[in-house]
Amino acid sequence: MSVLVFAEISDGKFKKATFEAVSYGRQIADMLGSKVVAIAIGNVSDASALGEYGAHVVKTINTSDSFTADAYAAAVNASANEVSASTVIISNTYTGKSLAPRLAQLMGASLATNVVSLPDTSNGFQVKRSVFSGKAFAFVNLQRDKKVIAITPNSFEIKSFGETAVIEAASTNLGSTGLTIDAVNKVIGKIPLTEAEVVVSGGRGMKGPENWHMIEALATALGAATACSKPVSDMEWRPHSEHVGQTGITIKPNLYIAIGISGAIQHLAGVSSSKVIVAINKDPEAPFFKAADYGIVGDAFEILPQLIAAAKN
Amino acid sequence: MKILACISVVPDTTTKITFTENNTQFNTAGVQYILNPYDELAVTRGLEIAEANGGTLTIVHVGKVEAEPVIRKALSMGANEAIRIDADPTDAQYVAEEIAKIAVGYNLILTGRESIDYNGGVVCGMLGSLLGIPSINVVTRIDYADGKFSFDRDIDGGRESISCVGPCVASAQKDLCEPRIPNMRGIMAARTKPLQVLAPQAAANYTNYACYELPVAKTGVRLIDASEAGKLIDILRNEAKVI
Numbered sequence: 001m002s003v004l005v006f007a008e009i010s011d012g013k014f015k016k017a018t019f020e021a022v023s024y025g026r027q028i029a030d031m032l033g034s035k036v037v038a039i040a041i042g043n044v045s046d047a048s049a050l051g052e053y054g055a056h057v058v059k060t061i062n063t064s065d066s067f068t069a070d071a072y073a074a075a076v077n078a079s080a081n082e083v084s085a086s087t088v089i090i091s092n093t094y095t096g097k098s099l100a101p102r103l104a105q106l107m108g109a110s111l112a113t114n115v116v117s118l119p120d121t122s123n124g125f126q127v128k129r130s131v132f133s134g135k136a137f138a139f140v141n142l143q144r145d146k147k148v149i150a151i152t153p154n155s156f157e158i159k160s161f162g163e164t165a166v167i168e169a170a171s172t173n174l175g176s177t178g179l180t181i182d183a184v185n186k187v188i189g190k191i192p193l194t195e196a197e198v199v200v201s202g203g204r205g206m207k208g209p210e211n212w213h214m215i216e217a218l219a220t221a222l223g224a225a226t227a228c229s230k231p232v233s234d235m236e237w238r239p240h241s242e243h244v245g246q247t248g249i250t251i252k253p254n255l256y257i258a259i260g261i262s263g264a265i266q267h268l269a270g271v272s273s274s275k276v277i278v279a280i281n282k283d284p285e286a287p288f289f290k291a292a293d294y295g296i297v298g299d300a301f302e303i304l305p306q307l308i309a310a311a312k313n
Numbered sequence: 314m315k316i317l318a319c320i321s322v323v324p325d326t327t328t329k330i331t332f333t334e335n336n337t338q339f340n341t342a343g344v345q346y347i348l349n350p351y352d353e354l355a356v357t358r359g360l361e362i363a364e365a366n367g368g369t370l371t372i373v374h375v376g377k378v379e380a381e382p383v384i385r386k387a388l389s390m391g392a393n394e395a396i397r398i399d400a401d402p403t404d405a406q407y408v409a410e411e412i413a414k415i416a417v418g419y420n421l422i423l424t425g426r427e428s429i430d431y432n433g434g435v436v437c438g439m440l441g442s443l444l445g446i447p448s449i450n451v452v453t454r455i456d457y458a459d460g461k462f463s464f465d466r467d468i469d470g471g472r473e474s475i476s477c478v479g480p481c482v483a484s485a486q487k488d489l490c491e492p493r494i495p496n497m498r499g500i501m502a503a504r505t506k507p508l509q510v511l512a513p514q515a516a517a518n519y520t521n522y523a524c525y526e527l528p529v530a531k532t533g534v535r536l537i538d539a540s541e542a543g544k545l546i547d548i549l550r551n552e553a554k555v556i
Binding site: 010272296302 | 324326327328329330332350351406409429430431432433434435437438439441442443446447448449450451453463467468470471472473474476477481486487488518519520521522523524525526527528531534535536537538539542543544545546547548549555556
């Protein structure tokens with residue numbers, strides 16, 4: 001019996017979200033009295049690093065093939081069988097979200113995505129997941145013997161166990177896919193929005209795309225990712241991939257700074273799980289102030305230069 | 314070419330979410346239901362591809378009779394026919410298994426990226442696995458040329474271009490297209506388009522929802538004077554310790 005963790009690799013390195021998933025898997029394994037096995041598919045330089053965060057064994061499948069849900073799901077399922085894993089942990093990234101449902105089908109497993117708690121095994125197997133795009137949480141029972149759990153990035157602490165993992169080649173290879181990857185365009189070095197710890201976000205109050213350099217300057221000074229509200233992406237001031245909210249991306253950073261965003265219910269849904277929220281708006285009646293921890297009432301164009309200067313300091 | 318678009322019916326985006334029965338049931342009182350915004354994109358792009366290639370678009374929904382006005386809306390956008398599987402689904406597994414039973418024979422199956430109520434985003438992948446065909450999540454472009462479907466999809470930190478001959482299943486993300494607004498002719502025509510009601514075939518439930526909870530409300534905002542905005546950074550660094 002073991003807990004299997006899908007150890008996602010990006011640009012030859014494990015992601016921060018992978019370490020979170022490994023630590024999460026370790027805590028479940030400790031509850032169940034079993035081992036943690038991580039499965040790393042791709043090329044990664046230091047697979048043993050996962051031991052530090054809780055993996056006992058790292059199985060590797062060396063390949064230069066890009067991620068495809070069908071081929072990866074088959075390989076992870078084969079690994080789960082190989083190590084008799086009844087529970088598989090995945091981080092709920094774009095890759096994880098593609099993988100999880102196919103894997104759950106192959107395993108005949110109960111599946112929960114957007115999970116934000118450790119399981120409660122006092123009466124069955126229950127996890128908490130966010131629903132209604134962040135407006136609520138649900139407690140869901142996973143009824144099958146096998147489980148696939150996709151955890152929300154930035155929801156769990158990375159724990160240090162100070163151990164070294166055993167590295168083994170998996171006995172399965174990555175099989176074929178029905179898809180052809182024609183091109184991959186990755187912005188190297190940019191923090192994916194869902195995994196960013198700090199997010200600086202602009203709304204209509206920024207008045208136009210020409211003013212976004214100020215949002216970017218603050219983000220750079222804070223090591224943050226940039227985001228925007230729905231009207232901003234609808235007007236094409238910023239790409240849709242930056243739109244956070246109910247019909248955009250739901251995020252959960254440690255710090256969310258909203259500048260010139262009024263705080264409509266649909267926007268708040270996507271960001272309300274952030275640990276600390278700062279609202280900057282010239283309208284003191286903006287609903288965002290009710291959902292924020294810190295606020296500044298005033299003109300963004302006067303406040304931003306002060307923030308940038310202080311952040312650089 | 315035969316295209317199938319799977320739709321969900323969800324509470325309107327402005328809905329204030331509350332629960333009843335000791336937090337075990339979603340409170341549907343006064344809730345307006347809409348076609349899931351991502352599914353609207355799936356239907357629209359499905360129609361554009363069907364129309365450009367002399368194909369048809371079928372709508373499928375797993376749900377009770379209350380969903381029919383929303384199904385008619387999808388028909389009024391231009392879909393040829395609809396199937397409603399008459400069941401009250403409790404999880405994505407159930408929905409995927411029921412749809413899989415009628416989804417054989419389509420060249421392209423489309424879903425939304427996720428429903429905006431339960432946010433699972435898993436029916437696309439489940440269908441792919443159940444039908445033994447490729448699945449492509451969160452697509453921002455779908456084209457059909459030379460007997461092949463091609464897609465762009467969001468990946469972590471970028472975008473990827475993928476192609477396949479089909480059949481395949483893909484989930485619609487923003488950027489895919491502008492949702493089509495039904496015109497009066499479409500609305501009139503939708504009234505008489507075929508809407509077939511099928512009995513469910515006893516699909517499995519793998520999960521169940523025990524209860525719900527609302528996020529803890531913020532206790533109150535601490536305001537910082539605009540003339541001393543720089544102080545905010547100091548507070549975030551040394552008090553909140555988030556930067």
